[in-house]
Amino acid sequence: MAIEHPATRPMNPRFSSGPCAKIPTFSLDLLADAPLGRSHRAGVGKAKLKAAIEGTREILNIPADYRIGIVPASDTGAVEMAIWSMLGARPATMVAWESFGAGWVTDVVKQLKIEATVKTADYGQIVDMAAVDYDTDVVFTWNGTTSGVRMPNGDAIPTDRAGLTICDATSAAFAQDLPWDKLDVTTFSWQKVLGGEAAHGIIVLSPRAVERLESYTPAWPLPKIFRLTKGGKLIEGIFVGETINTPSMLAVEDYLVALDWARSVGGLNGLMARADANAQAIWDFCAANDWIANLAQDDATRSNTSVCLKFTDARITDGATFAKAVAKRLEAEGVALDIGAYRDAPAGLRIWCGGTVETSDIEALLPWLDWAFHAEIAALSQAA
Numbered sequence: 001m002a003i004e005h006p007a008t009r010p011m012n013p014r015f016s017s018g019p020c021a022k023i024p025t026f027s028l029d030l031l032a033d034a035p036l037g038r039s040h041r042a043g044v045g046k047a048k049l050k051a052a053i054e055g056t057r058e059i060l061n062i063p064a065d066y067r068i069g070i071v072p073a074s075d076t077g078a079v080e081m082a083i084w085s086m087l088g089a090r091p092a093t094m095v096a097w098e099s100f101g102a103g104w105v106t107d108v109v110k111q112l113k114i115e116a117t118v119k120t121a122d123y124g125q126i127v128d129m130a131a132v133d134y135d136t137d138v139v140f141t142w143n144g145t146t147s148g149v150r151m152p153n154g155d156a157i158p159t160d161r162a163g164l165t166i167c168d169a170t171s172a173a174f175a176q177d178l179p180w181d182k183l184d185v186t187t188f189s190w191q192k193v194l195g196g197e198a199a200h201g202i203i204v205l206s207p208r209a210v211e212r213l214e215s216y217t218p219a220w221p222l223p224k225i226f227r228l229t230k231g232g233k234l235i236e237g238i239f240v241g242e243t244i245n246t247p248s249m250l251a252v253e254d255y256l257v258a259l260d261w262a263r264s265v266g267g268l269n270g271l272m273a274r275a276d277a278n279a280q281a282i283w284d285f286c287a288a289n290d291w292i293a294n295l296a297q298d299d300a301t302r303s304n305t306s307v308c309l310k311f312t313d314a315r316i317t318d319g320a321t322f323a324k325a326v327a328k329r330l331e332a333e334g335v336a337l338d339i340g341a342y343r344d345a346p347a348g349l350r351i352w353c354g355g356t357v358e359t360s361d362i363e364a365l366l367p368w369l370d371w372a373f374h375a376e377i378a379a380l381s382q383a384a
């Protein structure tokens, strides 16, 4: 029996976890004010970069005494810059519960060879953050993009810690409430929750992070692209828009447009509500269907951005092949692009739910998920 196609389709089939869907109002015409072909050090360029920094502070409620810098090489650049510039002053604790966090562990332990306690949890689980020693420098990922598991809050992190907390928040910023008093270094990239363009990262430094930068010089050389200090002093210009090297003014304009859109939906609260509604629609779908489940084992740690799903039907013998076939079917129908699980993660699907995705599109996708699952199960029994 042929399985009926659902009647409606998502208006926008883009559910990739990065680069993420652009703002729903996006059109290239919105970028017309980009000062292209001009120096980024000219007044107009500097003003745009400063507006990007101040808009970030405004929407994310970043305290006035925290520095915000636009840095090269996306979130990876921002994390590497922090790790290479600040670690080594005291022992470190490296915390990972998915692939990107695991990458930072490798860098610190194998490349920098820093004395570190490594704490990991399997995909779907989270490390007990209350059992971490915050007198060490702690590096962790707020939202594990590849496992769909996030920090529920920052309660486990003491305010009077002696070490620094270095947090990769790239799939959390603009969708989850980040407790700035618990975070000394926070990083993210434009290509994630606001659907911006890749290439640039943002680094947010607490006063204690600046103190570390000004009082500690690592034993290893630092390339220019990572250097935040000169002569033992913070390069303040970086934090007002005098970037280390040349930024893309088109990407800057695109970010400014996304920040404007964020204001129009109610700022951070509006963005969080949109992500929550998107994720909730999928959680409800999982609750109503016994063949699919959230990879996150504890509801308190379920991500509202990178929602990772696993198939739980006993008839499936090769999970990876099955999940790929489902994702391929959905792509072929033009209803969902880029929703296969990350290459290192357990087999399944990953549906981006950040605020640039419309809840109506998630709702339109879910019957298609049901359709593709049943079509693939039928194909399995036909092959048997």
Ligand SMILES: Cc1ncc(COP(=O)(O)O)c(C=O)c1O
Pocket: 017, 018, 073, 074, 075, 076, 077, 100, 101, 141, 143, 144, 145, 146, 168, 170, 171, 189, 191
């Ligand atoms: C948690 C996390 N960290 C780092 C990265 C790398 O980000 P980028 O490619 O923007 O440097 C990603 C990308 O998906 C991510 O999800």
